[in-house]
Amino acid sequence: xxxxxxxxxxxxxxxxxxxxxxxxxxxxxxxxxxxxxxxxxxxxxxxxxxxxxxxxxxxxxxxxxxxxxxxxxxxxxxxxxxxxxxxxxxxxxxxxxxxxxxxxxxxxxxxxxxxxxxxxxxxxxxxxxxxxxxxxxxxxxxxxxxxxxxxxxxxxxxxxxxxxxxxxxxxxxxxxxxxxxxxxxxxxxxxxxxxxxxxxxxxxxxxxxxxxxxxxxxxxxxxxxxxxxxxxxxxxxxxxxxxxxxxxxxxxxxxxxxxxxxxxxxxxxxxxxxxxxxxxxxxxxxxxxxxxxxxxxxxxxxxxxxxxxxxxxxxxx
Numbered sequence: 001x002x003x004x005x006x007x008x009x010x011x012x013x014x015x016x017x018x019x020x021x022x023x024x025x026x027x028x029x030x031x032x033x034x035x036x037x038x039x040x041x042x043x044x045x046x047x048x049x050x051x052x053x054x055x056x057x058x059x060x061x062x063x064x065x066x067x068x069x070x071x072x073x074x075x076x077x078x079x080x081x082x083x084x085x086x087x088x089x090x091x092x093x094x095x096x097x098x099x100x101x102x103x104x105x106x107x108x109x110x111x112x113x114x115x116x117x118x119x120x121x122x123x124x125x126x127x128x129x130x131x132x133x134x135x136x137x138x139x140x141x142x143x144x145x146x147x148x149x150x151x152x153x154x155x156x157x158x159x160x161x162x163x164x165x166x167x168x169x170x171x172x173x174x175x176x177x178x179x180x181x182x183x184x185x186x187x188x189x190x191x192x193x194x195x196x197x198x199x200x201x202x203x204x205x206x207x208x209x210x211x212x213x214x215x216x217x218x219x220x221x222x223x224x225x226x227x228x229x230x231x232x233x234x235x236x237x238x239x240x241x242x243x244x245x246x247x248x249x250x251x252x253x254x255x256x257x258x259x260x261x262x263x264x265x266x267x268x269x270x271x272x273x274x275x276x277x278x279x280x281x282x283x284x285x286x287x288x289x290x291x292x293x294x295x296x297x298x299x300x301x302x303x304x305x306x307x308x309x310x311x312x313x314x315x316x317x
Contacts (some may be wrong), residue, residue, distance in 0.1 A: 007106050009036040009161070010085030014075035018093040019048040019211050026057055028096035034103040036089065038063055040079040045069030050093070073173035073181040080167055088162045089117075094209030096160035101202040105161045108196050114143050116166035116193025117186065120153045122203035126205050135199060142195045146242035150249060154195060157182045159203035166280055167194050176222025177258060183250040187229050191243070219263065226251045227273050248277035252287055260302035267291050 011029050015022060022041075029039050039062045044049040054064050068077060080088050088104070091097060105118045121135040133153050140309055144150055149155075166189045174184045186195075229247050234240040251274045259267035265289055286305065290298055 001176050006034075007087050007109050008085040008090045009034075009087045009102055009105075010080075010083035011036045011039040011089045011091060012076055012079040013041045013091055013093055014044055014072045014079065015041050015046060015050050015054070016069070016072070017046050017048045017050055017092045018076070019046075019050045019053055019281055020139060021055050021094040021206070023057065025091060025096055026054060026059075026062065026091050028098075029091065030057075030059055030061065031099050031315045032097065032102045033054060033099050034106055036102060037085050038062065038083065040065065040083050041093075042067060042075040042079045043084075044075040045073070050155075072175065074175045077172035078126070078173060080162075080164075080172060083164075086164050086216045088164065088167060090160050090162065091158045091203075096204045097158075098202040098204070100200070102197050103157075103266070104200055104202055106257055108139075108198060112196045114193070115141065115277040116163050116189040117155060117195040118197075120159045120198040120203060121201040122153070122156060122159045122205050123201050125206040125208055127202055127208055130204075132201060132244065133205070135201075136197055137199050139198050139200075140196060142197050144242055145190045145195045146239060147222040149246050150242070153283040154197055155182075156203075156205060158205055160186075162169050162189060162194065174222060176220060177224050178218065178220050178222075180226070184226065185226060187226075187243075187247060187250075191229075191234065226254075230273070235300040245277060245279045247284065247295065248274040249280045252277070252280055252283040254285065255257035255287055256290060256302060259287060260298045262295060262298075264291065264295070265274065 013025065026039060041054050041064050042060060043064060043066045044070050046190060051064060051066060054062060064079065065082060067275065089102060103118065104120060108118050122133050124131045124133050134146055136142065136154050142154060145154060160175060170188045173181045177184060226247055231242065234243060251270045255270035257266045268291065275284060290302060294302055
Protein backbone atom coordinates (compact mmCIF):
# COMPACT_ATOMS: atom_id res chain seq x y z
CA UNK A 1 0.00 0.00 0.00
CA UNK A 2 1.45 3.36 -1.06
CA UNK A 3 -0.63 5.54 1.26
CA UNK A 4 1.29 7.46 3.89
CA UNK A 5 -1.61 7.41 6.34
CA UNK A 6 -3.60 4.60 7.86
CA UNK A 7 -7.25 5.63 8.23
CA UNK A 8 -9.20 4.10 11.09
CA UNK A 9 -12.13 2.41 9.38
CA UNK A 10 -15.19 1.21 11.25
CA UNK A 11 -17.23 -1.06 9.01
CA UNK A 12 -20.99 -0.48 9.36
CA UNK A 13 -23.37 -3.36 8.61
CA UNK A 14 -27.15 -3.11 9.16
CA UNK A 15 -28.63 -6.60 9.44
CA UNK A 16 -32.17 -7.83 9.02
CA UNK A 17 -32.95 -11.42 8.05
CA UNK A 18 -29.93 -12.11 5.86
CA UNK A 19 -29.02 -15.58 7.10
CA UNK A 20 -28.16 -16.76 3.58
CA UNK A 21 -25.73 -13.92 2.85
CA UNK A 22 -24.31 -12.24 5.95
CA UNK A 23 -21.43 -14.64 6.58
CA UNK A 24 -20.00 -14.04 3.08
CA UNK A 25 -20.36 -10.29 3.64
CA UNK A 26 -18.47 -10.30 6.94
CA UNK A 27 -15.76 -12.62 5.62
CA UNK A 28 -15.20 -10.32 2.65
CA UNK A 29 -14.46 -7.56 5.16
CA UNK A 30 -12.14 -9.79 7.17
CA UNK A 31 -10.26 -10.57 3.94
CA UNK A 32 -9.32 -6.91 3.34
CA UNK A 33 -5.68 -6.15 2.62
CA UNK A 34 -6.09 -3.17 4.95
CA UNK A 35 -7.95 -4.28 8.04
CA UNK A 36 -10.56 -2.08 9.75
CA UNK A 37 -10.41 -1.37 13.46
CA UNK A 38 -13.82 -3.02 13.89
CA UNK A 39 -16.88 -4.39 12.15
CA UNK A 40 -20.06 -3.09 13.80
CA UNK A 41 -23.10 -5.21 12.94
CA UNK A 42 -26.47 -3.95 14.15
CA UNK A 43 -29.08 -6.68 14.10
CA UNK A 44 -32.31 -4.79 13.50
CA UNK A 45 -34.73 -7.27 15.05
CA UNK A 46 -34.01 -10.21 12.75
CA UNK A 47 -36.38 -13.16 13.08
CA UNK A 48 -34.05 -15.70 11.43
CA UNK A 49 -30.59 -16.98 12.40
CA UNK A 50 -28.68 -13.96 11.04
CA UNK A 51 -27.35 -12.78 14.42
CA UNK A 52 -26.27 -16.27 15.44
CA UNK A 53 -24.35 -16.67 12.18
CA UNK A 54 -22.46 -13.43 12.84
CA UNK A 55 -21.63 -14.54 16.36
CA UNK A 56 -20.36 -17.88 15.11
CA UNK A 57 -17.74 -16.20 12.90
CA UNK A 58 -15.84 -15.60 16.10
CA UNK A 59 -13.65 -12.69 15.00
CA UNK A 60 -12.49 -10.20 17.67
CA UNK A 61 -13.07 -7.44 15.09
CA UNK A 62 -16.81 -8.13 14.98
CA UNK A 63 -19.16 -6.35 17.37
CA UNK A 64 -22.80 -7.47 17.26
CA UNK A 65 -25.41 -5.08 18.61
CA UNK A 66 -29.05 -6.07 18.86
CA UNK A 67 -32.00 -3.69 18.72
CA UNK A 68 -35.73 -3.83 18.10
CA UNK A 69 -36.65 -3.40 14.45
CA UNK A 70 -36.40 0.29 13.54
CA UNK A 71 -35.36 0.21 9.89
CA UNK A 72 -32.13 0.28 7.93
CA UNK A 73 -31.44 3.99 8.46
CA UNK A 74 -31.79 3.64 12.23
CA UNK A 75 -29.55 0.56 12.22
CA UNK A 76 -26.81 2.43 10.31
CA UNK A 77 -27.10 5.38 12.68
CA UNK A 78 -26.83 3.11 15.72
CA UNK A 79 -23.73 1.45 14.29
CA UNK A 80 -22.08 4.80 13.55
CA UNK A 81 -22.92 6.08 17.03
CA UNK A 82 -21.25 3.01 18.58
CA UNK A 83 -18.24 3.04 16.23
CA UNK A 84 -14.76 4.22 17.24
CA UNK A 85 -13.22 4.86 13.80
CA UNK A 86 -12.77 8.13 11.95
CA UNK A 87 -14.28 6.71 8.76
CA UNK A 88 -17.52 4.76 8.38
CA UNK A 89 -17.26 2.12 5.65
CA UNK A 90 -20.76 0.99 4.72
CA UNK A 91 -21.68 -2.43 3.43
CA UNK A 92 -25.08 -4.09 3.37
CA UNK A 93 -25.45 -7.60 4.73
CA UNK A 94 -26.05 -9.15 1.30
CA UNK A 95 -23.19 -7.47 -0.58
CA UNK A 96 -19.44 -8.10 -0.61
CA UNK A 97 -16.14 -6.31 -1.06
CA UNK A 98 -13.11 -7.26 -3.10
CA UNK A 99 -9.98 -7.53 -0.88
CA UNK A 100 -8.57 -4.13 -1.94
CA UNK A 101 -11.66 -2.01 -1.19
CA UNK A 102 -10.45 -0.36 2.04
CA UNK A 103 -6.91 -0.04 0.71
CA UNK A 104 -8.15 1.86 -2.34
CA UNK A 105 -10.26 4.20 -0.22
CA UNK A 106 -7.30 4.82 2.11
CA UNK A 107 -5.16 5.84 -0.85
CA UNK A 108 -7.84 8.25 -2.06
CA UNK A 109 -8.12 9.78 1.42
CA UNK A 110 -4.36 10.31 1.36
CA UNK A 111 -4.37 11.87 -2.11
CA UNK A 112 -7.58 13.90 -1.77
CA UNK A 113 -8.32 14.50 1.92
CA UNK A 114 -11.28 16.31 3.47
CA UNK A 115 -14.01 14.84 1.27
CA UNK A 116 -17.16 13.60 2.95
CA UNK A 117 -17.78 10.61 0.67
CA UNK A 118 -15.33 8.16 -0.91
CA UNK A 119 -16.77 5.51 -3.22
CA UNK A 120 -15.75 2.96 -5.82
CA UNK A 121 -17.21 1.30 -8.88
CA UNK A 122 -19.02 -2.00 -8.41
CA UNK A 123 -20.27 -5.08 -10.18
CA UNK A 124 -23.89 -6.22 -10.07
CA UNK A 125 -24.78 -9.82 -9.25
CA UNK A 126 -27.87 -10.18 -11.44
CA UNK A 127 -30.06 -13.10 -12.56
CA UNK A 128 -27.98 -13.05 -15.79
CA UNK A 129 -24.66 -13.20 -13.96
CA UNK A 130 -22.08 -10.54 -13.09
CA UNK A 131 -22.70 -7.21 -14.84
CA UNK A 132 -20.46 -4.14 -14.61
CA UNK A 133 -22.36 -1.13 -13.32
CA UNK A 134 -22.35 2.08 -15.35
CA UNK A 135 -19.98 4.22 -13.30
CA UNK A 136 -17.57 7.13 -14.00
CA UNK A 137 -14.18 6.36 -15.53
CA UNK A 138 -12.01 8.95 -13.76
CA UNK A 139 -10.32 8.53 -10.38
CA UNK A 140 -10.37 11.43 -7.94
CA UNK A 141 -12.72 14.22 -6.83
CA UNK A 142 -16.01 14.30 -8.75
CA UNK A 143 -16.23 17.82 -10.15
CA UNK A 144 -20.02 17.85 -10.50
CA UNK A 145 -21.45 14.97 -8.48
CA UNK A 146 -25.02 15.95 -9.34
CA UNK A 147 -24.59 16.00 -13.10
CA UNK A 148 -22.44 12.86 -13.06
CA UNK A 149 -25.09 11.02 -11.03
CA UNK A 150 -27.76 11.70 -13.64
CA UNK A 151 -26.14 9.19 -15.99
CA UNK A 152 -23.79 7.12 -13.80
CA UNK A 153 -23.78 5.32 -10.46
CA UNK A 154 -21.35 7.31 -8.32
CA UNK A 155 -22.41 6.16 -4.86
CA UNK A 156 -24.24 3.15 -3.50
CA UNK A 157 -24.21 2.21 0.22
CA UNK A 158 -22.03 -0.89 -0.06
CA UNK A 159 -19.28 0.91 -1.98
CA UNK A 160 -19.22 4.10 0.11
CA UNK A 161 -17.17 5.44 3.03
CA UNK A 162 -18.35 8.46 5.04
CA UNK A 163 -16.18 10.71 7.16
CA UNK A 164 -17.05 10.86 10.85
CA UNK A 165 -16.66 14.63 10.71
CA UNK A 166 -19.36 14.96 8.04
CA UNK A 167 -21.76 12.65 9.87
CA UNK A 168 -21.28 14.42 13.20
CA UNK A 169 -21.78 17.84 11.61
CA UNK A 170 -24.70 17.01 9.33
CA UNK A 171 -26.42 14.14 11.13
CA UNK A 172 -26.99 10.58 10.05
CA UNK A 173 -29.42 8.75 7.80
CA UNK A 174 -33.10 9.85 7.80
CA UNK A 175 -34.73 7.46 10.25
CA UNK A 176 -38.15 6.21 9.25
CA UNK A 177 -37.37 6.61 5.54
CA UNK A 178 -37.66 3.13 4.07
CA UNK A 179 -36.62 3.98 0.50
CA UNK A 180 -34.09 6.55 -0.65
CA UNK A 181 -32.49 7.10 2.74
CA UNK A 182 -29.05 6.59 1.21
CA UNK A 183 -29.69 9.21 -1.49
CA UNK A 184 -30.94 11.64 1.16
CA UNK A 185 -27.64 11.15 2.99
CA UNK A 186 -25.53 11.61 -0.17
CA UNK A 187 -27.28 14.91 -0.89
CA UNK A 188 -26.52 16.20 2.60
CA UNK A 189 -22.87 15.21 2.61
CA UNK A 190 -22.00 15.91 -1.03
CA UNK A 191 -23.47 19.41 -0.76
CA UNK A 192 -21.02 20.33 1.99
CA UNK A 193 -17.98 18.10 1.59
CA UNK A 194 -17.92 16.67 -1.93
CA UNK A 195 -17.27 13.20 -3.30
CA UNK A 196 -14.18 11.27 -4.37
CA UNK A 197 -14.50 8.24 -6.66
CA UNK A 198 -12.44 5.29 -7.88
CA UNK A 199 -13.32 3.42 -11.10
CA UNK A 200 -11.94 0.18 -9.67
CA UNK A 201 -14.86 -2.24 -9.24
CA UNK A 202 -14.24 -3.36 -5.66
CA UNK A 203 -17.77 -4.18 -4.53
CA UNK A 204 -20.30 -6.83 -5.50
CA UNK A 205 -23.86 -5.54 -5.26
CA UNK A 206 -26.48 -8.29 -5.18
CA UNK A 207 -29.78 -8.05 -7.03
CA UNK A 208 -30.59 -11.67 -6.24
CA UNK A 209 -30.30 -11.70 -2.45
CA UNK A 210 -33.18 -12.71 -0.19
CA UNK A 211 -35.36 -10.16 1.58
CA UNK A 212 -34.79 -7.24 -0.81
CA UNK A 213 -35.96 -4.02 0.88
CA UNK A 214 -37.89 -2.83 -2.18
CA UNK A 215 -39.97 -6.02 -2.18
CA UNK A 216 -41.18 -5.64 1.41
CA UNK A 217 -42.06 -1.96 1.43
CA UNK A 218 -44.47 -0.70 4.09
CA UNK A 219 -45.69 2.90 4.37
CA UNK A 220 -43.10 5.35 5.64
CA UNK A 221 -43.49 7.34 8.83
CA UNK A 222 -40.75 9.95 8.75
CA UNK A 223 -40.44 13.73 8.96
CA UNK A 224 -37.73 13.71 6.25
CA UNK A 225 -38.53 14.56 2.64
CA UNK A 226 -36.42 15.18 -0.44
CA UNK A 227 -38.31 18.45 -0.76
CA UNK A 228 -36.26 19.61 2.26
CA UNK A 229 -33.31 20.23 -0.05
CA UNK A 230 -35.21 22.44 -2.48
CA UNK A 231 -35.17 25.21 0.12
CA UNK A 232 -31.37 25.34 0.02
CA UNK A 233 -29.15 26.80 -2.70
CA UNK A 234 -25.50 26.15 -3.50
CA UNK A 235 -23.14 29.03 -4.16
CA UNK A 236 -22.50 27.86 -7.73
CA UNK A 237 -25.53 28.37 -9.99
CA UNK A 238 -24.57 25.50 -12.30
CA UNK A 239 -24.07 23.09 -9.42
CA UNK A 240 -27.38 24.15 -7.92
CA UNK A 241 -29.16 23.49 -11.23
CA UNK A 242 -27.81 19.96 -11.47
CA UNK A 243 -28.41 19.36 -7.77
CA UNK A 244 -32.11 20.14 -8.26
CA UNK A 245 -32.16 17.79 -11.25
CA UNK A 246 -30.56 15.01 -9.22
CA UNK A 247 -33.01 15.51 -6.35
CA UNK A 248 -35.90 15.31 -8.81
CA UNK A 249 -34.52 12.08 -10.27
CA UNK A 250 -34.26 10.56 -6.78
CA UNK A 251 -37.79 11.62 -5.85
CA UNK A 252 -39.34 10.37 -9.10
CA UNK A 253 -37.51 7.05 -8.89
CA UNK A 254 -38.79 6.53 -5.38
CA UNK A 255 -42.31 7.60 -6.34
CA UNK A 256 -42.45 5.03 -9.14
CA UNK A 257 -41.93 2.19 -6.68
CA UNK A 258 -44.28 3.60 -4.05
CA UNK A 259 -47.00 4.39 -6.56
CA UNK A 260 -46.80 0.84 -7.92
CA UNK A 261 -47.32 -0.38 -4.36
CA UNK A 262 -50.38 1.79 -3.84
CA UNK A 263 -49.07 5.05 -2.38
CA UNK A 264 -50.86 7.28 -4.86
CA UNK A 265 -50.62 10.33 -2.59
CA UNK A 266 -46.81 10.18 -2.62
CA UNK A 267 -46.74 9.87 -6.40
CA UNK A 268 -48.99 12.86 -6.94
CA UNK A 269 -46.98 14.95 -4.48
CA UNK A 270 -43.81 14.18 -6.39
CA UNK A 271 -45.41 15.14 -9.73
CA UNK A 272 -46.43 18.46 -8.20
CA UNK A 273 -43.13 19.26 -6.48
CA UNK A 274 -40.61 17.86 -8.98
CA UNK A 275 -42.36 18.43 -12.28
CA UNK A 276 -39.73 21.07 -13.04
CA UNK A 277 -37.17 18.46 -14.12
CA UNK A 278 -35.72 18.96 -17.60
CA UNK A 279 -33.42 15.93 -17.67
CA UNK A 280 -35.63 13.21 -16.19
CA UNK A 281 -38.75 13.76 -18.25
CA UNK A 282 -39.01 10.09 -19.19
CA UNK A 283 -39.20 9.09 -15.53
CA UNK A 284 -41.76 11.81 -14.86
CA UNK A 285 -43.86 10.66 -17.84
CA UNK A 286 -43.69 7.08 -16.61
CA UNK A 287 -44.88 8.19 -13.16
CA UNK A 288 -47.80 10.09 -14.66
CA UNK A 289 -48.73 7.06 -16.78
CA UNK A 290 -48.56 4.80 -13.72
CA UNK A 291 -50.85 7.13 -11.79
CA UNK A 292 -53.35 6.99 -14.67
CA UNK A 293 -53.58 3.20 -14.51
CA UNK A 294 -55.99 1.30 -12.25
CA UNK A 295 -54.30 0.47 -8.95
CA UNK A 296 -54.58 -3.26 -9.48
CA UNK A 297 -52.41 -3.25 -12.62
CA UNK A 298 -49.73 -0.80 -11.44
CA UNK A 299 -47.44 -3.43 -9.83
CA UNK A 300 -47.47 -5.58 -12.97
CA UNK A 301 -46.86 -2.59 -15.27
CA UNK A 302 -43.97 -1.36 -13.13
CA UNK A 303 -42.29 -4.79 -12.93
CA UNK A 304 -42.71 -5.40 -16.66
CA UNK A 305 -41.23 -2.04 -17.63
CA UNK A 306 -38.25 -2.43 -15.29
CA UNK A 307 -37.55 -5.95 -16.52
CA UNK A 308 -37.63 -4.92 -20.17
CA UNK A 309 -35.48 -1.85 -19.48
CA UNK A 310 -32.88 -4.02 -17.71
CA UNK A 311 -32.79 -6.59 -20.50
CA UNK A 312 -32.43 -3.96 -23.19
CA UNK A 313 -29.74 -2.04 -21.29
CA UNK A 314 -27.68 -5.21 -20.80
CA UNK A 315 -28.44 -6.81 -24.15
CA UNK A 316 -30.37 -9.62 -22.58
CA UNK A 317 -32.82 -9.92 -25.46
